[in-house]
Amino acid sequence: MLKKAETRRTVALMLVVFGAIAMFLAPETWAGLALLALGVSLELVGIALRDRSSR
Numbered sequence: 001m002l003k004k005a006e007t008r009r010t011v012a013l014m015l016v017v018f019g020a021i022a023m024f025l026a027p028e029t030w031a032g033l034a035l036l037a038l039g040v041s042l043e044l045v046g047i048a049l050r051d052r053s054s055r
Helices: 007-027 032-053
Strands: none
Touching: 007 032
């Protein structure tokens, strides 16, 4: 996967930001629920990458 810690941190930050934007822009419909789930998933992946880079 991503070997360099700096690249991994940058990708993790981008995923967390995109996830937060997706959650903020999610409308109150079924499509919004899917967008909210996508945002949460992106944030979880970003957090996992960030935590992995600190090891």
